Amino acid sequence: MRDGTETLDKILFTPGPLSTAMSTKEAMLRDLGSRDSAFLEIVRQIRTKLLDIAGVSQSGGFEAILMQGSGTFGVESVISSALPRNGRLLVAINGAYGRRIAHIARVLNISVAELQVAENRPISPADVEAAIRKHPEVDCVAVVHCETTTGLVNPVAEIGQVVSASGKMFVVDAMSSFGVLPLDLEATGVDYLITSANKCFEGVPGFAVIIARTIALQESKGRAQSVCLDIYSQWRGLETSGQFRFTPPTHAILAFERTLAAFEEEGGMAGRRARYEANHQRLLHGMTQLGFQPYLEPSHQSCIITTFMYPSHPRFSFESLYNLLNEKGFVIYPGKLTHSDCFRIGTVGQVFPQDVDNLLVAIAQTLDEMGVDMDDC
Structure with a gap:
């Protein structure tokens, strides 16, 4: 109700x-400074809860990073920061959002190989395995979990096993699936998962969420092709001072605090x-x-x-x-x-x-x- x-x-x-709950809207009716201790504590708690929902933890080698902007900002943050300079990317595509990942990479002058599949068919592990054999030079494989073009679900868990066996980095766009469709990040071998505040958590637009393996973040140091979207620097800022490097969407974060509580109240x-x-x-x-x-x-x-x-x-x-x-x-x-x-x-x-x-x-x-x-x- x-x-x-x-x-x-x-x-x-x-x-x-x-559509958002009235309580979510009401959560934005107060002002907090971006360096206020109360706000920093809210950010800390949100990051911890996101890891809990993902079934991982900092002690288990994962981190949660909030990145200002839409969900696509989060995707571009990962693509522009995670790959090594002169790195190569394989994108499995069966919809508009897979194509968007490939477009982001090309604008960044990242070499892209595309695995194109019909828009009404899931990407299979065999498809990905064959594409990796065809393009052994790639450093990273990216796939969309729920392709919002159609509502189709790709078998990311099985694809992840293929990617892990190949030793490639694995990036999952879980924009419209995280929080509703379960995914074992550890078993699947996901290095980066990206989602957004205004999807299944029913928050308002303002920031993306990135769940990342700590070792992958550490390896991304110095790779960023953007100042604002530098995922390593964003993570280190949140870890060392608890603060965002640049102005955060304070009201969207206050709303998200409330939506996480509502998520738990509904049964997770x-x-x-x-x-x-x-x-x-x-x-x-x-x-x-x-x-x-x-x-x-x-x-x-x-x-x-x-x-x-x-x-x-x-x-x-x-x-x-x-x-x-x-x-x-x-x-x-x-x-x-x-x-x-x-x-x-x-x-x-x-x-x-x-x-x-x-x-x-x-x-x-x-x-x-x-x-x-x-x-x-």
Whole structure:
């Protein structure tokens, strides 16, 4: 059940930024200095809790670093800092966010090899093993855990075993999966995992989270191609003084402190996943009843976001669907597929099964307003 006083905010059926709890908003109604001891203690506690959620610890050789900016800032921080100078990167790609990693690397003049897989198919360990054999010169392999382009989940645990056996560094973009989809970082051999405050933890935008092996961080010293995104220097600053090197998003961090408490109150990863899964199942059933076709096979689909194909009806227009739903207080997402017309509906954030039911009613009403009879598709 949504907490606090109801507002006139639209409900965001998106993968992030998300609809947030009233208590999260209220947490930002105070000011703290970035060097204030109370703020530094909050940052310390957040870093510790993130490691706990990841199932690792400082004593076990892992660190949690907060990096100002969006989740992509965190990805660029890792790519620009972790690889050795003249290093080479293999990116496994089956969606827009894998392509984004490759684009970041190219802008940084990092040599990139791409493993391209169809957007409706998971990247397999065999795919990665073959790509490493083809490109033995690479220093690092990067993959997206939940490809938000479609909602597809890649088998990162199995891929990690292949990468570890090859002796390569392993980077996982877990932007829209961390906190909901379990992943054993130690067993998987992950060197860097990147996520964001405004995804499954239901915080507000403002900073990325990086879980890293301590030894990988130590090896990154002097490799950074950016001052602001230097992950080693960011880590050392947080460790030595508890402070950010540059102005931190204080209010976003105060909000995140509250969202972590709410995460625990909901039952941690299992509790949050149960709600998101209930949302997803309600959505999938309702949309198929309306006549929409999901893009992915059920075995490949996450509970984070679901992609639906455009119906073939001549009067269907996503722009009209989007605008009419927006007027009714519901926000959905356009698609990002390369070769198919589609749209996406997220089931994360402060969204509950009743909200999904309300969205489904609104979609049915909107189709009627558009003159779209799904039986004619």
